Structures are given as C-alpha cells and as structure tokens.
Amino acid sequence: MSELAVRPGIPAMSDAAIEKVRRLEKRILTAPQVPIETSHVFHAGLYARTICIPCGVMITGALIKIATLLIVQGDAIVYLDGESVRLEGYNVLPASAGRKQAFVALAETHLTMIFATDARTVEQAERAFTDEADRLGSRRDGNHITITGE
Numbered sequence: 542m543s544e545l546a547v548r549p550g551i552p553a554m555s556d557a558a559i560e561k562v563r564r565l566e567k568r569i570l571t572a573p574q575v576p577i578e579t580s581h582v583f584h585a586g587l588y589a590r591t592i593c594i595p596c597g598v599m600i601t602g603a604l605i606k607i608a609t610l611l612i613v614q615g616d617a618i619v620y621l622d623g624e625s626v627r628l629e630g631y632n633v634l635p636a637s638a639g640r641k642q643a644f645v646a647l648a649e650t651h652l653t654m655i656f657a658t659d660a661r662t663v664e665q666a667e668r669a670f671t672d673e674a675d676r677l678g679s680r681r682d683g684n685h686i687t688i689t690g691e
Contacts, residue, residue: 553639578683594646603671615650
C-alpha cells in the first residue's frame, strides 16, 4: 500500500522559472509527441482532470492561473520554481496560481488537478484554469468525460 505524503505544496513560479519551462517546451515540441489522454470529471461543483505520463516521457504543462489541488501518483521529477523535486508514491499538493511545471516520469505517473468551478464543459473548465487552453493535450488527444449532474 502506498504511503500518503502531504507536502507543503507547489508555489507560484518566478517569471524566470516560467520562461525556462517555455524554452524547454519549445525544444521538446520538436521531438515526436506521445499522445496522452485526459479524463475529465465534473461532480459536486468540482472539476478534476487526470493524465497518465508513461515512463520515460517528459511533459510541460500550461501556465496555471488559479490555485488547485494536484495529486501525483507514481515516480516523477517535477521542476518547480528554480529547482527539481522527485515525487514518489502518492502526493496531495496544494498548488498555487502562477505555475508552469515540467515533469519527467521515472515510472508511469498519474497527475490529477482538481478545483471548484461553475463550468459545465471541458472547454469552460480549461479556460478557467489557463489562458493557454488551445495548447492543451486534451484539445488534440483522446478524452473521457464524466458529468454526474450532482
């Protein structure tokens, strides 16, 4: 059974750290891309989106403009504000607005981002958390959507 780790959280990133991720993103976009499906769940005023990063794959995320919870399960290195941190096992992380992470999966790793919202569609929820929604993998790769109506 995995141990539950609650860390202090993921802070907002400096402009310099965000720019570093943007430069990395430009480089990795020149390589063949691995399709990553997104699972979306709308329930009780919450939106959760989950992806699975295969072992050995590096991804960069969109610039997140709201605070969320981020659950990381697996084994990955995440670039935070000027440092890289290894996350192993099951991690529940309060994550601040103003972040753009890069992840390298050392083993299959699941990421779930959760936040409260009035959104009724994936597109509305994506616009709520980023101004870079058109660049999200969910706009080009497969999606699974669950809307409970509760």
